[in-house]
Amino acid sequence: MAQGQTDEFSTPEIRPEHAVEFWGLSRTFVMGRGRTVQALDDINYAIGHGQCLAVVGESGSGKTTLARIVVGLERPDAGTVVLNGHEVRFGASRKNRRTRSRLVQMVFQDPQGSFNRRLPAGAAVDEVLRAHFPEMGRRARRSQMLRLFADVGLEEQHADALPAALSGGQKQRVAIARALAAEPTIMVLDEAVSALDVSVQAQVLQLLKRLRHERGLTYVFITHDLSVVREVADAVLVMRYGRVVEAGPVSQVLDSPEHPYTRLLIDSAPRPGWKPQRNLRSRLLGAET
Amino acid sequence: MPQSLVKPSSRISVVAGRAHRRLGTLGMVCVTIIAVIVLTTLLAPLIAPYGPYEGSVADRHLAPGVNHLLGTDQSGRDVLSRVIWGARSSLLGPLIVIVVTAVLATAIALTAAWYGGRVDSFLGRVLDVLFAFPNILLAILAIAIFGPSLLTASLALAIGYVPYSARVIRSVALRERNLPYIAAARMQGIYGFVITVRHILPNVWPQILTGMTINFGYAMIELAALSFLGLGVQPPNADWGLMVSSGQSSLLQGYPEQSVAAGLAIVVTVAAFGYIGERLGGRRAAGRVR
Amino acid sequence: MLTIDNLELSITDPDTGRVSEILRGNSLTLAAGEALGLVGESGSGKSMTLQCVLGIEPPGSSVGGRIELEGRDLRALRGEELRRTRAEDLALIAQNPHSVLNPVLPVGKYLMEGMSEARSMPKARARLRSSELLRSVGIEESERVLRSYPHQLSGGMLQRVVIAGAISAQPKLLLADEPTTALDVTTQAEVAAILDEKRREAEMSMIFVSHDLDLAAAVCDRLAVMRYGELVEIGTPEEIRDAPQHEYTRELMNARPKLHPEEA
Numbered sequence: 001m002a003q004g005q006t007d008e009f010s011t012p013e014i015r016p017e018h019a020v021e022f023w024g025l026s027r028t029f030v031m032g033r034g035r036t037v038q039a040l041d042d043i044n045y046a047i048g049h050g051q052c053l054a055v056v057g058e059s060g061s062g063k064t065t066l067a068r069i070v071v072g073l074e075r076p077d078a079g080t081v082v083l084n085g086h087e088v089r090f091g092a093s094r095k096n097r098r099t100r101s102r103l104v105q106m107v108f109q110d111p112q113g114s115f116n117r118r119l120p121a122g123a124a125v126d127e128v129l130r131a132h133f134p135e136m137g138r139r140a141r142r143s144q145m146l147r148l149f150a151d152v153g154l155e156e157q158h159a160d161a162l163p164a165a166l167s168g169g170q171k172q173r174v175a176i177a178r179a180l181a182a183e184p185t186i187m188v189l190d191e192a193v194s195a196l197d198v199s200v201q202a203q204v205l206q207l208l209k210r211l212r213h214e215r216g217l218t219y220v221f222i223t224h225d226l227s228v229v230r231e232v233a234d235a236v237l238v239m240r241y242g243r244v245v246e247a248g249p250v251s252q253v254l255d256s257p258e259h260p261y262t263r264l265l266i267d268s269a270p271r272p273g274w275k276p277q278r279n280l281r282s283r284l285l286g287a288e289t
Numbered sequence: 290m291p292q293s294l295v296k297p298s299s300r301i302s303v304v305a306g307r308a309h310r311r312l313g314t315l316g317m318v319c320v321t322i323i324a325v326i327v328l329t330t331l332l333a334p335l336i337a338p339y340g341p342y343e344g345s346v347a348d349r350h351l352a353p354g355v356n357h358l359l360g361t362d363q364s365g366r367d368v369l370s371r372v373i374w375g376a377r378s379s380l381l382g383p384l385i386v387i388v389v390t391a392v393l394a395t396a397i398a399l400t401a402a403w404y405g406g407r408v409d410s411f412l413g414r415v416l417d418v419l420f421a422f423p424n425i426l427l428a429i430l431a432i433a434i435f436g437p438s439l440l441t442a443s444l445a446l447a448i449g450y451v452p453y454s455a456r457v458i459r460s461v462a463l464r465e466r467n468l469p470y471i472a473a474a475r476m477q478g479i480y481g482f483v484i485t486v487r488h489i490l491p492n493v494w495p496q497i498l499t500g501m502t503i504n505f506g507y508a509m510i511e512l513a514a515l516s517f518l519g520l521g522v523q524p525p526n527a528d529w530g531l532m533v534s535s536g537q538s539s540l541l542q543g544y545p546e547q548s549v550a551a552g553l554a555i556v557v558t559v560a561a562f563g564y565i566g567e568r569l570g571g572r573r574a575a576g577r578v579r
Numbered sequence: 580m581l582t583i584d585n586l587e588l589s590i591t592d593p594d595t596g597r598v599s600e601i602l603r604g605n606s607l608t609l610a611a612g613e614a615l616g617l618v619g620e621s622g623s624g625k626s627m628t629l630q631c632v633l634g635i636e637p638p639g640s641s642v643g644g645r646i647e648l649e650g651r652d653l654r655a656l657r658g659e660e661l662r663r664t665r666a667e668d669l670a671l672i673a674q675n676p677h678s679v680l681n682p683v684l685p686v687g688k689y690l691m692e693g694m695s696e697a698r699s700m701p702k703a704r705a706r707l708r709s710s711e712l713l714r715s716v717g718i719e720e721s722e723r724v725l726r727s728y729p730h731q732l733s734g735g736m737l738q739r740v741v742i743a744g745a746i747s748a749q750p751k752l753l754l755a756d757e758p759t760t761a762l763d764v765t766t767q768a769e770v771a772a773i774l775d776e777k778r779r780e781a782e783m784s785m786i787f788v789s790h791d792l793d794l795a796a797a798v799c800d801r802l803a804v805m806r807y808g809e810l811v812e813i814g815t816p817e818e819i820r821d822a823p824q825h826e827y828t829r830e831l832m833n834a835r836p837k838l839h840p841e842e843a
Binding site for chain 1 (some may be wrong): 791832835837840
Binding site for chain 1 (some may be wrong): 400468469470472478479487492
């Protein structure tokens, strides 16, 4: 267990007030020629309903693997994920996927790749509605799709446009609408605003905050950007090389970080009046590689 | 909808304009050539001045003239008519080849791309083995077993073409399969088959089409070669490859009409398909770099 | 040293024939040894400005206006003169180091080639000098790195190699196009610090293109804020931070979430 976990966030146990719990999650990838990478090493954490947990780290920290395990796109070697008090099954069966995707949905980083470029944007939402609500007719799905589009700040014309005709921000809004279509209680946002321009990023962050409060959603927010963490999250896991180096409420971790790596991340982030320092890493982390 | 207000004639010109940008002027010429050849094939009974087997030995090796625009062959049959009738089997063979190739290659490629891992490497091995056989050799082997016919030759060639096409399609399909929207669909518990047909297939379709166009030319040449060797279409049927071959002795006697006419038909058709295929494929490859 | 006068750029789409204006008559000057940050969001024309200076704008472009480097009209240069100016006076650090480095050659070759070609240095000296250069950009295991191929090294490491190469050619003007955008934050800070330090030591001028106003402010003497192909504001980082003149500059600064609440 990482240090610095002191309060209600620290020890997971299946409790009804938890929306998401990770129990000893580990995952190793075999890279060929016998080389392995430990993407996740014994991750334990829990967050309550309606909370936003940010998972921060640099590339190779394992944060994306964690996200993919939560939504069932990847399996852990060991450990379990508990969603809304139910232990999640990791079988790749269609039924397991369908059950889980009613609980948790995901928004991806790449706005381009998030859509079939040959189908209008609305088709992506329609596909999810069709999968989860087979009783809905074509008309009902269309009006539900338009309702979702309106909820994320888009109009009917956007639903009929091809993805290429939409801006990056609009595409991410469609991706959010697609995730909401399954009426999940939990959303995993994998660097969902990272590819966007700052002004667009601000708008999408506002949208995500509003949706969380209106719908009582729980967020697992994967990001490399600490200022985004400050903006949206209640709690934060700082990950490095597959391990949690520090975890806790956002204000505690960002204002008085205990782990030197967290310190390094904070001091490396550009902000007004900031100057880059060449030897910050070795000064904070010593001789480790 | 604004489209429905557009007059059909101008809609055609829009499509033609788009095709022109895509294929270039020479490409449009190729399309026209192919269209003319296909039309000629379909309308052979109306266009051809004589039947394919019509003629008497008394009329053999007549020089081109008013009655026989391209002269007659060693059996006194009208060369022009035989070129027109021969287009049927000459085009049908490659058509069988490309359709069979596309179906098999697409099925293998999509299966490999979807399942990945062991399935992918197993299918890769199978294709490697097929790769090792030269196409013509494979065809000759099949013909040795099943006897010479257009169908046998076409099917055998198709199998030989599968590895090439499957590799290209697989790599494009794999890239598509790894995009997040496929993950999003998979998450919802939608069948892999449904996702493949609904999303992946339409996005690899341009590659399949390009491959079919290019393969058509190759198949035509190789089938002509097999007919030339006496392993494909059998005499007295009219077939371009066969005509080149049976015109051989006449060629030596100084009557080149038959071989030249049939050979020219092959070259023009192959070149037209080849150019369009390269244009489609090259255009797409360039687009990817951008 | 560098004067950009009324730079215009429009691109004609070869398929549709539609013309889009990318740059709308921008002028700016750069003093010797000065670093200028071009800041803006996507589509602002910041990278295109850089490409015009290098003369590598995309096909279908038509460029208007003048770009002068020490009195020479860069856009009028042709052939050998153009090649020499690009090789000796300009150096590009692109966002993706792989676009600069040859994937089938060890990175040492890249460094040594630059050296021996420009000033016919013997091989052994070039190797020694490359090794020194790498150490000066913070690469300790310089010998191992010299022997490595691009795909064996991390993005941060490669970007340092590219910086080392750019510095060694002692160009007059460094053109950096989002050089740290693809890197992790901690690596970004290191690479930015090294770039800043080396540039100052060598007293080179630099155009630093970035979407990150705070990052550009940290390594530049002046910032130019761009939007939709227009230069909306230019000033020192302090002027821009404390008294932004243009509405858009204020928007850009406020849009960014704050890491520390007291920054607001």
